[in-house]
Amino acid sequence: MKTTIAGTEIDVNEEGYLTDASQWNEAIAAAIAAEENVGPLTDAHWKIIQHLREKHAADEQVTIRSLNKSGVAPTKEFYALFPKGPLKKAARIAGVPKPAGCI
């Protein structure tokens, strides 16, 4: 479905996740972050957001543990930056799909 965020028309699924990562921009990220009660976005947030976008482009899965292990975001800090369900919130802000199981 279509929706307009930060003045741009984008395609999202029923949970508000972008279905086309290429439609994303930083203003969209900031607007979604506000909706999720995250932010204001700092360099520490952007570093994680960029990392999620790069991994998505490379078709690689990201987990809370891989963020921790790769040094991108120690887990305690990740929770502080994106409270309550950090990975699903960070993914939505980054314009990539929600981490999901198969059903």
Next chain:
Amino acid sequence: MKNLIILGAGTAGTMMAHHLRKRLSAAEWTITIVDRSENHYYQPGFLFLPFDMIEERAIVKPVRDLLPGDVDFIFAPIERIDAEANRVHLGGRDPIDYDLLVVATGSHIAPDEIEGMNGEGWRREVFDFYTFEGARALRDRLATWAGGKLVVHITEMPIKCPVAPLEFAFLADSFFKKRGIRDRVEITFVTPLSGAFTKPKASRALGHLLADKHIALEADFAVQKVDPERKCLVSWDDREVDYDLLVTTPTNMGSDAMEASGLGDDLNFIPTHKNTLQSIAHENIFVIGDATNLPASKAGSVAHFESETLTENILRFLEGKPLLETFDGHSNCFIESGDGKALLIDFNYEYEPHPGRFPFSWGPMALLKESRLNHWGKLAFRWIYWHILLKARPLPGIPLQKRPPKEDAA
């Protein structure tokens, strides 16, 4: 003579041994397969063993008996691949050289990854059912367990057969009902994901199941540690879930040998082309099954669909032809929902599980819906596994690529 080596004689490696032995000339190629286990386990049986719904001897067979006679089996641990030298180092034996390598070393549980998990409570109050030993120990514990707080837990994704923990919770509900002690057992399902069901169509169709079965849900739970003394799970955001009996699915990881070879990612899964199954790093190394880093499910059915594409691509590679990009992430799994019923799901990279009929437009099986026929399908899967899937025989009616759901079909 040229050498084709397959690493791992589990589901995927065994299928590939049969496929390739049928297609590669015996005058030109030797095929060798390596595994550190002499037993092949039917892992879907690990879900039933804890509830004494299946016999041990029905789910294990000698590796050698499942392979074609003219494939060499080496019983040894794989230590390291030296991809520059096209050589595999084995424990306690001379290294072996290959012209083409197929990696099928699967994934295994790594309970040491979480503080306290593999501690004093391991296989006393803390169990896994992802190994034969774990499932068997849990069966013996459940047989006499008087009740209390049962916590069914997923540590982190990805795990093989991602719905198995949820199936375990459903079967536990049936099991305790049958034993007449359901009122003395509290079942809680703890997941790092946003819910037991994360895909919109499945959530709509199945969301009621947890409530129907009185299974409590603790979602978005990223476990930091297990506290075996206080018997609780602790999350990174300081939530706690108490247990009397914890059935956890620890972190799943690829083979340590991939780490030693510099071929794995941070969970030791191997970066692989998602449609051709060629490894990203080396053109004469191909990867199949749970060992890949693909965004497909880690399941036996997926290994089956992959094996068809991989066989064609190995032949094409040897002839210098371009590879087929035909693997579409197709997965097809039965899900036990308890009380003698099961669901069936069919999906791929593009389409999430959806309602409908399978394998034909008229059925006979229902997708994303509980039925007794699906339960019989799940039980029949064991026979199909031993006699058809592993032997790389065709499965009539089941297409390699997923058929698009009706509403999306052109």
